[in-house]
């Protein structure tokens with residue numbers, strides 16, 4: 483199956499070497515692929531090459547971070563300008579870029595709010611949860627079944643739940659990490675996504691201080707409008723903090739993320755990925771009253787302590803500013819929406835051609851599909867069998883030169899062209915023909 487000369491021998495060799503020094507050969511559990519991940523060597527635009535010199539169209543884009551593609555000119559120019567202008571990539575102390583980027587992001591996400599930069603999405607969700615705890619005085623946090631918020635111990639439960647008992651909104655709590663147990667796990671309250679009745683029932687019973695959600699679960703399963711409105715109303719009425727984790731959706735489902743899509747403003751918003759222009763970053767945007775808990779001029783023990791050597795570093799901020807400015811100019815976001823739509827149409831036509839039932843999902847620069855025509859409104863709606871088939875397709879796509887996380891969404895960028903879309907659909911047709919010829923999708 484696949485391209486005749488496809489070999490990943492060198493990746494295998496590197497993996498054997500990596501295993502000896504890196505646990506599982508990787509620097510992040512999500513980055514592992516069975517039996518071993520391929521190792522990447524270089525990239526340009528929407529294309530990447532592995533160490534065996536196989537070329538792929540990249541739809542992972544560093545888990546959605548690279549909305550302009552790899553090494554876009556504005557980013558590489560910003561990179562050299564940083565050193566030229568500042569003479570360093572790190573001050574470790576206040577600099578003007580923090581104000582410039584802060585104002586730019588607040589102008590889009592919360593005009594009356596304030597912002598604090600971190601170095602990753604995980605740090606952003608961690609800070610948001612700590613702020614919510616400090617503001618409400620409550621330690622329990624509501625999070626949704628199937629939602630991911632980084633390696634944050636306050637939220638590491640039911641990210642990829644497997645317990646089949648958890649159907650119809652009755653959720654069994656499952657830790658996602660060995661140390662997340664006892665009081666850490668007790669303080670996590672797991673809620674059923676898109677289920678107003680059950681969510682209300684649980685929130686009425688459990689004494690939580692905040693509710694955090696991925697407004698698009700896994701980046702593509704949308705919260706229903708009425709669900710988001712219910713959450714906003716309920717949290718306001720009961721004095722709870724509502725947190726949108728927009729690390730995936732920020733600048734991806736819309737320029738203004740889910741806040742713009744739903745026209746609902748939460749108390750706190752977590753950003754990351756895209757706003758770093760390819761470098762490490764995160765941020766929390768929020769209402770002034772909550773954010774001012776971070777003001778170091780407050781009395782000791784009254785302030786929320788948060789700091790970081792690399793917070794607000796001019797390198798990440800400069801690449802982020804260049805990326806956001808490019809994205810919001812020249813209709814560039816619409817261009818990404820256009821190629822995404824063409825990919826959606828192509829995938830749908832291809833699956834139709836092989837008589838495979840499906841539904842297409844995704845907003846802005848995200849595309850995904852499920853192998854069933856039943857509506858999917860939670861992670862639980864995707865059956866294990868369908869996910870297995872999907873992973874099989876995606877694994878074969880790799881051999882055809884399309885780089886995906888098996889079973890996951892396609893992330894698009896300004897660098898993806900119509901020719902990339904056409905090649906992707908041809909690859910999908912080849913893979914589907916092989917799989918259907920072998921009766922593997924029946």
Ligand SMILES: Cc1ncc(COP(=O)(O)O)c(C=O)c1O
Pocket residue numbers: 545602603604605607630631632633696727728729730754755763764
């Ligand atoms: C919704 C969401 N929140 C938080 C994170 C964590 O971000 P990071 O990997 O930068 O720590 C991610 C990462 O994929 C994410 O998708």
